[in-house]
Amino acid sequence: MSTAAGMRPRRQSSGSSLPPSGRRSSVSLRDVQVAQALVAQQTNKMWSNQISKSFGLFPGRQTWGPALLVVVGPLFVIVYNYAIVELDGSIKKLYLELQTNGIVTSICKMWPSCRDLIAWKIIGIFIGLQLVLSRILPGDQVRGPTSPAGYIPTYTLNGFSCFLLTALLYVLGVFLRLYKGSIIWANFGPILSSMNVLVFALCFLLYIKGLYLPTGPDHGTMGNPLFDFYWGTELHPKILGWDVKQFLTCRVGMTFWGLYIISAVLTQIEWDGYLSDGLLASAGLQLVYVIKFHWWESGYVQTMDMQHDRAGFYRVWGALVFVPAVYFSPVSFLVIHPSSIGRHTAILAFVFGVICTMMTYDIDRQRELFRAAGGNKKIWGRDPYFITAKYKTESGETKANLLLGSGWWGISRHFHFVTELGVALSWIIPVWTKHPLPYLCLPFITCLLLDRAYRDEARCLSKYGPYWLQYCNKVPDLILPGVF
Ligand SMILES: NC(=O)C1=CN([C@@H]2O[C@H](COP(=O)(O)OP(=O)(O)OC[C@H]3O[C@@H](n4cnc5c(N)ncnc54)[C@H](OP(=O)(O)O)[C@@H]3O)[C@@H](O)[C@H]2O)C=CC1
Numbered sequence: 001m002s003t004a005a006g007m008r009p010r011r012q013s014s015g016s017s018l019p020p021s022g023r024r025s026s027v028s029l030r031d032v033q034v035a036q037a038l039v040a041q042q043t044n045k046m047w048s049n050q051i052s053k054s055f056g057l058f059p060g061r062q063t064w065g066p067a068l069l070v071v072v073g074p075l076f077v078i079v080y081n082y083a084i085v086e087l088d089g090s091i092k093k094l095y096l097e098l099q100t101n102g103i104v105t106s107i108c109k110m111w112p113s114c115r116d117l118i119a120w121k122i123i124g125i126f127i128g129l130q131l132v133l134s135r136i137l138p139g140d141q142v143r144g145p146t147s148p149a150g151y152i153p154t155y156t157l158n159g160f161s162c163f164l165l166t167a168l169l170y171v172l173g174v175f176l177r178l179y180k181g182s183i184i185w186a187n188f189g190p191i192l193s194s195m196n197v198l199v200f201a202l203c204f205l206l207y208i209k210g211l212y213l214p215t216g217p218d219h220g221t222m223g224n225p226l227f228d229f230y231w232g233t234e235l236h237p238k239i240l241g242w243d244v245k246q247f248l249t250c251r252v253g254m255t256f257w258g259l260y261i262i263s264a265v266l267t268q269i270e271w272d273g274y275l276s277d278g279l280l281a282s283a284g285l286q287l288v289y290v291i292k293f294h295w296w297e298s299g300y301v302q303t304m305d306m307q308h309d310r311a312g313f314y315r316v317w318g319a320l321v322f323v324p325a326v327y328f329s330p331v332s333f334l335v336i337h338p339s340s341i342g343r344h345t346a347i348l349a350f351v352f353g354v355i356c357t358m359m360t361y362d363i364d365r366q367r368e369l370f371r372a373a374g375g376n377k378k379i380w381g382r383d384p385y386f387i388t389a390k391y392k393t394e395s396g397e398t399k400a401n402l403l404l405g406s407g408w409w410g411i412s413r414h415f416h417f418v419t420e421l422g423v424a425l426s427w428i429i430p431v432w433t434k435h436p437l438p439y440l441c442l443p444f445i446t447c448l449l450l451d452r453a454y455r456d457e458a459r460c461l462s463k464y465g466p467y468w469l470q471y472c473n474k475v476p477d478l479i480l481p482g483v484f
C-alpha cells in the first residue's frame with residue numbers, strides 16, 4: 001500500500017489493525033483534541049444555523065418543524081395520493097376541489113374508508129409474514145460500526161431472501177386466485193391511512209421505550225418531548241430480537257415497495273389487457289432499485305441512516321408512509337394514465353436509470369469493501385489515497401476509521417447523491433404529463449440529500465476534526481464535481 005508520498009507506510013505502534021493514512025499524518029492527538037473542541041463548537045453553531053435555515057424538515061432547536069410535520073404530514077400524504085389517483089396529479093384540480101367544498105369537507109371526502117378492514121388485513125398478514133421470514137430465513141450475522149456510546153449493533157442479513165420469497169408468495173396467491181393481483185394497488189389509499197395510525201402508535205411506543213426501556217446505551221431525551229418524538233429517543237432499539245430500524249425500513253418499507261410495483265403492473269394488465277411502455281419502464285426501474293437495496297443490505301446497515309438517525313417519527317413515518325406516498329407516485333400515476341413517451345424514450349429512460357442504480361451500488365460498495373479490507377484494497381486497480389481518521393467515542397476511547405479519497409470517493413464527498421438523483425429522474429421521465437404532482441419525488445429527494453449532505457458534513461467534521469478537513473482539502477467538492 002503506497003502512501004501519497006510514495007513511502008511504504010509502517011504499521012502503527014498502537015497495534016491498530018488500520019494502516020496509517022495514505023498521507024502520513026503529523027497531527028498529534030493533542031492537536032486533534034484542541035481542533036475537535038474548536039470544530040465541535042463551530043460545527044454545532046454551523047449545524048444549528050444550517051438546519052434552522054433548512055426548510056424546516058430537520059430543525060435545529062425549533063419545535064415548529066416537528067410540530068408541522070407530525071400534524072401536516074399524515075394529512076399531506078392522503079391528499080397527495082388522492083390527487084395522484086383521482087385528480088390526474090393536477091394542482092389546479094386539487095385547488096378547485098379544496099376551494100369548492102372547503103378544506104375540511106374535502107379532506108374528509110378524500111380520507112379513505114378503512115371500514116372494510118381489507119387494508120388492516122393486508123398490513124397484518126404482510127407484517128406477520130415479515131416477522132416470521134426475518135426470523136427463520138438464514139442470513140449472515142454482521143456487526144455495525146461502534147455507536148457513539150460504544151454499543152456494537154448486530155444484524156441478520158436475510159433481506160434479499162425475505163423479499164424474494166415474499167414476492168413469490170404474493171404472485172403464487174394471485175395464481176391460486178386467493179386474491180386479485182391489484183389488491184394492493186386498489187387498496188393503497190386505505191393502506192396509507194391505516195399505516196398513519198399504526199406508525200403513530202409505534203412511534204409513541206418507541207418514544208417511551210427509548211426513555212425507560214432502552215436496548216443499548218445510545219438513548220435519551222433532548223429536553224423537548226415533541227423533538228424527542230420526531231427525532232427519536234433511541235439509536236438502536238430492538239424488540240424481541242428484531243432490530244426495529246432494520247425491520248421497519250428493510251423488511252416492511254422496502255419489501256412492500258416491491259409488492260406494490262408488482263400489484264401496479266398486474267392492475268394495468270387486469271384493466272387494459274396490456275402493459276404500457278411508460279409503466280413498464282418506471283415500474284421496472286423501481287423494482288431494480290428495490291432489488292439492489294436488498295442485495296446491498298450489508299452496506300445499508302452501515303449507513304448514516306442506520307448508524308446515526310434515531311428511530312423516531314421522521315425515520316419510521318418517513319420510511320413507512322411518506323416513501324410509499326411520494327416515491328411510489330410515478331408508478332401509481334402511470335397505472336391510470338398510460339404514458340405517451342413511446343418505446344424508444346422508455347428504453348432510454350430504463351437504461352439510464354439502471355446505469356445510475358448500478359453506479360450508486362458500486363459507489364456504496366466500494367467504500368464498504370475498502371473499509372472491510374482495512375484499507376488493504378486497490379481502488380480502480382491502483383493503491384488508494386486514504387486517511388486513517390482518529391476520533392473519540394463518548395466513553396473517551398480513541399478509535400479510527402478509514403476515509404477513502406480515491407475512486408468514486410475522490411470525485412466528490414457524496415457523489416452517490418448525484419447518481420441517486422439520476423435514479424429518481426429516471427423514475428419520472430416515463431410519467432410525461434403536464435401536471436406536476438407525479439414528479440414530486442425528484443425535488444423531494446434533492447432537498448433530502450442536500451440536507452443529509454450538510455448534516456453529514458457537520459457530523460463528520462465534529463467527529464474527525466482535522467482529519468475531515470484533510471479529506472475536504474483532498475476532495476473539495478461536496479456533491480457535484482467542479483460545482484459544489
Ligand atoms: N433515495 C433516498 O431517499 C435516499 C437515498 N440514500 C442513499 O443511501 C445510501 C447511503 O447514503 P447516506 O446514508 O446518506 O450516507 P452514507 O452513510 O452512505 O455516507 C455517510 C457516512 O459515510 C462515512 N463516510 C463519509 N465519507 C467517507 C469516505 N470518504 N470514506 C469512508 N467513509 C466515509 C461517514 O460515516 P462514518 O462515521 O462511518 O465515518 C459518513 O457519515 C446512498 O446510496 C444514498 O444515495 C440516502 C438517503 C435518502
Ligand SMILES: CC(C)CCC[C@@H](C)[C@H]1CC[C@H]2C3=CC=C4C[C@@H](O)CC[C@]4(C)[C@H]3CC[C@]12C
Pocket residue numbers: 057069073249293300305313314315317318319322323
Ligand atoms: C418528510 C419527512 C418526515 C422526512 C422523511 C424522510 C424519509 C422519507 C427518508 C429519511 C431517510 C431516507 C432513506 C435513507 C436511506 C435509504 C437507502 C436507499 O438505498 C433507499 C432509500 C432509503 C431507505 C431512504 C428512503 C427515504 C428515507 C427513509
